[in-house]
Amino acid sequence: MRNYRVAEVGVVLSLSVLLLLTLVPFAMLLFLSFKDHLDIVIDFWGIPGEIKWENYSTAWSAVSGSIGNSLFICCVTVAGAVLISSMAGYSFARNRFPGKEILFMLIISVMLIPSMLNIVPLYAIISQLNLTDSFWGLILPYISGTQLVGIILCRTFFQGIPEELFEAARMDGAGEAYLYLRIALPLSMPVIATLGIITFISVYSDYLWPLIILKEPHLTFTIQAVNMTTNGRPDLGLSFAAYIIGSLPMILVIMFGMKYFVQGITSGALKS
Amino acid sequence: MFSLDGLLTWSEIMIDKPFRPDRIRYWLKAYFFIVPSLLFVLIFLYYPMLTSIYHSFTDWNLAQAEWIGLDNYIRMFNDNTFRIALSNQLLFTVTDIVKSIVFPLLAAELILSLRETKLQYLYRTGFVIPMLIPGIVFVLIWLSVYNPSNGLLNHFLSFAGLNSLARPWLGESDTAIWAVILMGFPYITGLPFLIFLAAIGGFNKEIIESARMDGAKFRNIFLKMHLPLLAPQFKVVLLLTIIGSLQDFVRIIVLTGGGPGVSTTVPSLIMYNSAFKNSNYGYGSAVGIFLFVSILLLTLLVSKIFKSERE
Numbered sequence: 001m002r003n004y005r006v007a008e009v010g011v012v013l014s015l016s017v018l019l020l021l022t023l024v025p026f027a028m029l030l031f032l033s034f035k036d037h038l039d040i041v042i043d044f045w046g047i048p049g050e051i052k053w054e055n056y057s058t059a060w061s062a063v064s065g066s067i068g069n070s071l072f073i074c075c076v077t078v079a080g081a082v083l084i085s086s087m088a089g090y091s092f093a094r095n096r097f098p099g100k101e102i103l104f105m106l107i108i109s110v111m112l113i114p115s116m117l118n119i120v121p122l123y124a125i126i127s128q129l130n131l132t133d134s135f136w137g138l139i140l141p142y143i144s145g146t147q148l149v150g151i152i153l154c155r156t157f158f159q160g161i162p163e164e165l166f167e168a169a170r171m172d173g174a175g176e177a178y179l180y181l182r183i184a185l186p187l188s189m190p191v192i193a194t195l196g197i198i199t200f201i202s203v204y205s206d207y208l209w210p211l212i213i214l215k216e217p218h219l220t221f222t223i224q225a226v227n228m229t230t231n232g233r234p235d236l237g238l239s240f241a242a243y244i245i246g247s248l249p250m251i252l253v254i255m256f257g258m259k260y261f262v263q264g265i266t267s268g269a270l271k272s
Numbered sequence: 273m274f275s276l277d278g279l280l281t282w283s284e285i286m287i288d289k290p291f292r293p294d295r296i297r298y299w300l301k302a303y304f305f306i307v308p309s310l311l312f313v314l315i316f317l318y319y320p321m322l323t324s325i326y327h328s329f330t331d332w333n334l335a336q337a338e339w340i341g342l343d344n345y346i347r348m349f350n351d352n353t354f355r356i357a358l359s360n361q362l363l364f365t366v367t368d369i370v371k372s373i374v375f376p377l378l379a380a381e382l383i384l385s386l387r388e389t390k391l392q393y394l395y396r397t398g399f400v401i402p403m404l405i406p407g408i409v410f411v412l413i414w415l416s417v418y419n420p421s422n423g424l425l426n427h428f429l430s431f432a433g434l435n436s437l438a439r440p441w442l443g444e445s446d447t448a449i450w451a452v453i454l455m456g457f458p459y460i461t462g463l464p465f466l467i468f469l470a471a472i473g474g475f476n477k478e479i480i481e482s483a484r485m486d487g488a489k490f491r492n493i494f495l496k497m498h499l500p501l502l503a504p505q506f507k508v509v510l511l512l513t514i515i516g517s518l519q520d521f522v523r524i525i526v527l528t529g530g531g532p533g534v535s536t537t538v539p540s541l542i543m544y545n546s547a548f549k550n551s552n553y554g555y556g557s558a559v560g561i562f563l564f565v566s567i568l569l570l571t572l573l574v575s576k577i578f579k580s581e582r583e
Contacts, residue, residue, distance in 0.1 A: 121320030205406035
């Protein structure tokens with residue numbers, strides 16, 4: 001019994017060290033975000049004489065515009081992806097028509113193409129469509145990429161809805177559009193929440209595609225955050241405050257939808 | 273997943289009366305629901321991917337594409353920078369695999385060996401916290417950790433009296449690649465950790481408990497029972513890591529830009545730079561195709577290894 005206790009203490013100690021190492025950079029971020037730049041340079045570890053709240057107000061005015069852009073792009077992408085993937089998922093689950101299996105395979109097998117390797121030819125399409133330096137140049141590719149997981153999630157969910165629900169409405173003469181809007185969609189809120197959250201997170205944190213498509217001054221938060229850090233002589237305390245402000249939308253979305261987020265990341269693993 | 277189970281009785285009835293106008297109308301409605309998805313997939317995924325195979329054989333500046341046969345591929349394999357990028361990529365991929373398995377698996381085992389569920393929950397939550405912030409912010413935080421004069425790492429070294437070790441980690445060609453690799457230590461946060469945690473937590477506890485009763489040591493339970501049972505999880509983690517590793521050049525763009533010199537460059541970064549910095553879209557496409565084929569082959573290889581082991 002005593003050996004068991006000793007082992008338990010060892011486990012707790014090792015886990016605590018690992019957790020400390022994991023979280024130290026974040027603790028540093030939080031601590032330094034309240035310090036003046038000169039304070040950081042002169043006395044890195046020192047507790048600041050006064051907390052510099054100003055970092056946060058200055059950072060807010062520097063990044064709020066780009067956060068707004070990011071949120072706009074996220075919301076339109078989420079709405080678009082939810083709409084078209086629930087429509088396709090509905091039809092694949094509940095209708096029978098020629099070529100159904102082939103079309104489903106055609107849409108789903110595109111998941112095998114790693115998205116990052118599509119950037120060069122995709123950029124060519126976007127510039128042909130005259131969408132460079134436009135939010136639509138981000139939104140349209142985002143929708144096409146994120147709808148794929150969505151179609152699978154929605155199709156699986158719609159297949160599980162009892163047929164009686166639809167049958168009753170059909171007897172009363174309801175059409176497919178009515179069945180989709182009034183029966184399938186309202187029931188599928190959990191799936192839509194999951195899809196919405198994983199879409200929001202992947203779009204909000206994307207750095208590469210905005211870097212290719214957008215130009216000043218229409219930037220997303222991720223681009224703005226990197227620019228603040230790497231252009232000229234950055235103010236450290238200020239950029240740390242900006243990182244925290246810019247992370248808040250994502251933190252809030254995950255917190256409010258924790259249950260759906262967990263389902264989302266596990267279903268995301270199916271993507272490979 | 274692709275079976276025809278659970279189809280509607282209503283549409284079964286339709287099948288009995290083929291080619292009536294209302295049946296055609298029903299088909300058209302069904303297609304109408306799928307058309308938006310299909311258009312997006314065709315325009316933004318299939319069309320670019322297929323044209324990029326063609327463009328990889330051309331000298332292409334977006335406006336004009338001139339057929340040059342295999343020149344892009346020949347240039348790629350003769351290019352010294354590309355060879356360095358390949359060997360860097362090999363190092364990144366191997367270390368990424370080790371990183372995605374060792375600490376996440378260790379942490380998952382340690383957490384589940386605790387008897388207090390409250391403690392389990394505490395550590396599990398703690399390790400997942402960094403997932404709450406955008407990935408790019410995570411990279412930026414580490415960029416500041418490596419900051420030569422105001423970074424956490426060098427300040428810690430001078431605090432510990434190891435001043436002589438402090439250096440511009442990302443600015444010297446012999447330390448830069450290892451600094452990029454060490455970013456994110458101890459690498460527990462992430463999908464592999466959650467996958468291992470879920471799998472080990474789901475093991476049949478009675479069997480493992482009875483093995484322990486029979487005097488099996490923890491080491492043997494881990495080696496003889498846990499590791500073989502985790503084969504499907506290893507496969508998923510391995511695939512995710514390899515695919516991710518070959519595509520991930522964002523961390524490199526932000527931390528070093530591929531430098532100093534070409535000491536941290538990788539093929540995907542060459543793809544990006546040749547297209548978007550030098551407007552050489554044909555060459556960029558060729559590197560993209562090369563990476564796509566590599567990922568495909570590695571995926572098949574991993575699947576084959578795990579298949580033959582099961583037999």
